[in-house]
Amino acid sequence: MNVLLKSSTALGLALAMTQPAWADMAAATSFLDAEIGDVSTLSRADQEAEMQWFVDAAQPYQGMEINVVSETITTHEYEAQVLAPAFTAITGIKVTHDLIGEGDVVEKLQTQMQSGENIYDAYVNDSDLIGTHWRYQQVRNLTDWMANEGKDVTSPTLNLEDFIGTEFTTAPDGKLYQLPTQQFANLYWFRYDWFNDEQNKADFKETYGYDLGVPVNWSAYEDIAEFFTGRDLSRMGVEGEVFGNMDYGKKDPSLGWRYTDAWMSMAGMGDKGEPNGLPVDEWGIRVNENSQPTGACTTRGGATNSPAAVYAVDKAINWLQKYSPPSAMGMTFSEAGPIPGQGNIAQQMFWYTAFTAATVTPDLPVMNEDGTPKWRMAPSPHGAYWEEGMKVGYQDVGSWTLMESTPVDRAQAAWLYAQFVTSMTVDVKKSDVGLTFIRESTVNSEHFTERADKLGGLVEFYRSPARTQWSPTGTNVPDYPKLAQLWWQNIGDAMSGAKTSQEALDQLCADMESVMERIERSGIQGDLGPVMNDVQDAQYWLDQPGAPKPKLANEDEEPMTIGYDELVASWN
Numbered sequence: 001m002n003v004l005l006k007s008s009t010a011l012g013l014a015l016a017m018t019q020p021a022w023a024d025m026a027a028a029t030s031f032l033d034a035e036i037g038d039v040s041t042l043s044r045a046d047q048e049a050e051m052q053w054f055v056d057a058a059q060p061y062q063g064m065e066i067n068v069v070s071e072t073i074t075t076h077e078y079e080a081q082v083l084a085p086a087f088t089a090i091t092g093i094k095v096t097h098d099l100i101g102e103g104d105v106v107e108k109l110q111t112q113m114q115s116g117e118n119i120y121d122a123y124v125n126d127s128d129l130i131g132t133h134w135r136y137q138q139v140r141n142l143t144d145w146m147a148n149e150g151k152d153v154t155s156p157t158l159n160l161e162d163f164i165g166t167e168f169t170t171a172p173d174g175k176l177y178q179l180p181t182q183q184f185a186n187l188y189w190f191r192y193d194w195f196n197d198e199q200n201k202a203d204f205k206e207t208y209g210y211d212l213g214v215p216v217n218w219s220a221y222e223d224i225a226e227f228f229t230g231r232d233l234s235r236m237g238v239e240g241e242v243f244g245n246m247d248y249g250k251k252d253p254s255l256g257w258r259y260t261d262a263w264m265s266m267a268g269m270g271d272k273g274e275p276n277g278l279p280v281d282e283w284g285i286r287v288n289e290n291s292q293p294t295g296a297c298t299t300r301g302g303a304t305n306s307p308a309a310v311y312a313v314d315k316a317i318n319w320l321q322k323y324s325p326p327s328a329m330g331m332t333f334s335e336a337g338p339i340p341g342q343g344n345i346a347q348q349m350f351w352y353t354a355f356t357a358a359t360v361t362p363d364l365p366v367m368n369e370d371g372t373p374k375w376r377m378a379p380s381p382h383g384a385y386w387e388e389g390m391k392v393g394y395q396d397v398g399s400w401t402l403m404e405s406t407p408v409d410r411a412q413a414a415w416l417y418a419q420f421v422t423s424m425t426v427d428v429k430k431s432d433v434g435l436t437f438i439r440e441s442t443v444n445s446e447h448f449t450e451r452a453d454k455l456g457g458l459v460e461f462y463r464s465p466a467r468t469q470w471s472p473t474g475t476n477v478p479d480y481p482k483l484a485q486l487w488w489q490n491i492g493d494a495m496s497g498a499k500t501s502q503e504a505l506d507q508l509c510a511d512m513e514s515v516m517e518r519i520e521r522s523g524i525q526g527d528l529g530p531v532m533n534d535v536q537d538a539q540y541w542l543d544q545p546g547a548p549k550p551k552l553a554n555e556d557e558e559p560m561t562i563g564y565d566e567l568v569a570s571w572n
Contacts, residue, residue: 025055027089032425035082039429041441047425050157054091054420057153061413062092068414070124070398071102074357075182075434083421083430091420093413102126103253109403110481113138116405122414124181127168127397128260128473129480133178134171135525136479140402140411141175153412155419162424162439164462165397168275168472172291178399181422182354182436185470186261186394187461188214189340189351191366192376192564194228197236203227213561215381218267218315220559221349225323228346238343238365245323246339246348247316251492254333256484259313259491260473262394263350267312268385269303271547276474277390280547283483284309284509285476286533293478293516293530297509298538298548304509305502306542307551308385313494313501315383320495329495340375341366349380354396356435356458373456376564379466384555392469398436437462457568464571478519478530486511 028051032044040047070076080097088094098120100108105125112119113136133139146154160166165180194200195212204212208223215221225244233242248258264270265282280286284304286294296302303309320328325344328336337355340348343365359366359373366374380393400418402411421430427442432451435458437443443462452459461467477483486508494504516530523529542550 025052027086028052028055031086031090035086036425036429039432039447040425041428041439041445042424046157050155050423050425051090053155053157054087054416057155058091058093058413058416061409061416063094064410064413065094065096066121066410066413066417067096067098067119068122068124068417069098069100069105069108069120070181071105072099073182073354073398073434073436075354075430075436076124076398078430078433079181079421083426084417087417087420091416093416095414095417101253102257106481106484109401112403112405118403118406118410120403121406121410122418123401123403124398125178125401126472127165127178127180127399128477128484129401130169130171130177131473131475131477132480133401134173134175134475135528138404139177140404141171141173141177142179142402143175145402145415149408150412150415153416155423157424158419159424162441163422164440164443164467165395165399165438168395168397169399172475178397178401179418179422180397180399180438181418182396182398182434183438184352184354184356184396184436185461185467186350186352186380186396187377188347188349188380189375189377190214190347191345191374192456193374194233194236194346195564199235200231208559210559211561211563213563214378214567215347216560216562217381217386217557218383219557220561221347221381222315222319223559224347224561225319229323240344241325242344242346243323243325244346245319246336246345247320247324247328247350248331248333248336249317249320249329249495250332250335251488251496252332253485253488255492255495256487257333258316258350260484260487261350261396262391262470263316264303264309264312265391266380266386266393267308267315267383268387268390268549269306269308269312269547270390272387272389274389274391274468275471276476277547278476281474281476282391283473283477283512284548285478285512286547287476288531290527291475292528293476294533296512296516297506298541299535300513300533301541301544301548302509302513303548304512305505306548308383308547308549309505310501311385311555312383313491313505317495317501351377352396353377353458353461354434354436356455357433360454360456371454373454375456377457377461378564378567379469384552384557385549391471392466395470395472397472457564460568460571466571478516478525478528482515483512486515 084097165183169178228244270277270282271280284302286301296304341359490508493499494501520530
């Protein structure tokens with residue numbers, strides 16, 4: 001856990017124990033003094049004004065106990081352990097913020113959708129569910145909520161225009177369904193010190209005939225992975241075996257995210273389009289002109305089992321087996337995340353910036369004595385089927401979501417909490433701890449200008465125009481909970497060797513279509529739900545422009561790299 005979080009947790013507990021049961025500004029000023037200070041984009045006077053609004057707006061709900069839930073990452077630990085006790089002390093609304101696994105969050109949300117039982121008063125769930133929420137209409141659309149039942153509890157300083165992820169939480173109907181509270185990307189991570197070492201550069205150039213640098217495509221990534229795996233770097237103080245790639249492969253719900261979190265679009269499986277490919281997205285799901293899903297298999301115009309999809313899975317498995325620590329095959333997302341920080345990994349193509357906070361702690365072998373990292377992050381390379389105009393990677397946008405089944409007064413109280421933990425008063429400090437930016441004002445703050453050289457390119461990325469090429473799962477996915485579980489179950493068979501990639505993807509797309517057919521027959525999603533295409537020979541669709549794409553004669557492109565400093569300069 002982050003040192004900041006440890007000290008902040010103590011503050012949160014102290015607030016909870018010492019503040020009176022009923023709200024007043026004394027609790028707010030104590031919180032601002034002890035926790036926020038000048039680590040905010042707001043002046044102290046504006047901080048107090050914002051807190052005063054929360055005190056006043058919470059008056060009708062004092063004494064109420066509400067329950068909210070999120071996945072367990074550093075940002076949400078800070079919310080649960082520091083901001084929740086502070087909110088309770090300031091408003092008199094007792095909030096219990098549960099931290100559970102991401103898969104468990106989705107399961108709880110799905111149960112509430114199906115049963116109508118109010119399990120939680122608010123959920124932090126990924127914007128990946130936007131297609132689900134829009135079609136089932138089981139969550140409150142926040143646009144209408146803020147204009148009506150939630151009007152009196154919507155902060156005048158919420159400033160939606162300042163949020164960087166709302167385009168991902170807005171449905172095709174133009175309504176906002178979720179409020180971002182954390183956001184992180186999957187980027188390329190590499191050892192900047194190793195890549196700039198003269199001996200490494202010379203040896204790589206001699207072996208491969210081009211410069212060692214940030215890989216632009218998968219061919220270069222593979223060469224670099226081969227070059228560093230097993231390389232003796234003891235002269236650089238590196239102890240133990242070196243590996244050229246890091247990943248994870250355990251048959252677990254997080255294995256599905258490994259692929260649906262834009263790996264397939266990075267390979268080039270889907271269509272052009274930002275934030276997501278249309279008509280075929282990175283899940284391989286095709287939609288018609290009315291955003292209704294029409295298929296996932298190539299026989300219905302989808303791409304989930306297309307040649308590009310097979311290429312994507314084959315590459316991931318090959319690199320995991322040849323260039324990664326043997327233990328990686330048995331790891332999950334959360335287990336694999338900290339491994340590069342241990343000092344023996346040269347690069348990782350699919351690295352979530354949510355692990356930045358855990359990779360900049362001072363005592364790690366990947367950190368310099370002056371507090372700067374020995375590593376950097378950069379855009380991930382793209383595969384052989386990728387074309388200009390396609391998304392480049394994934395952004396996770398964990399977002400506050402209010403269910404229709406939650407009683408109005410409880411939803412109002414929970415909405416106050418959601419706004420408190422995303423407020424401009426607290427956002428810079430929360431971002432300082434979790435490094436999961438949600439506001440433009442925070443990204444561009446003087447505070448993060450001063451911290452930028454300690455964060456390995458994170459700030460530069462979020463300030464760059466390139467950021468728009470990274471996006472979450474879009475609205476093509478009609479039922480995220482039902483379809484997501486099919487990915488890890490089927491691809492797990494390919495990772496373990498029980499099936500070939502083609503066999504696993506054939507089964508996956510068939511299973512996805514079975515779910516979509518059931519939704520279509522039920523009519524539960526009305527005119528927003530699937531309208532499946534007739535099955536016809538796959539070649540018909542492969543002959544059409546766009547996805548699904550026919551197999552390339554050569555899937556090994558000419559390798560290309562770029563100097564990191566040149567890349568960052570292009571962002572500026």
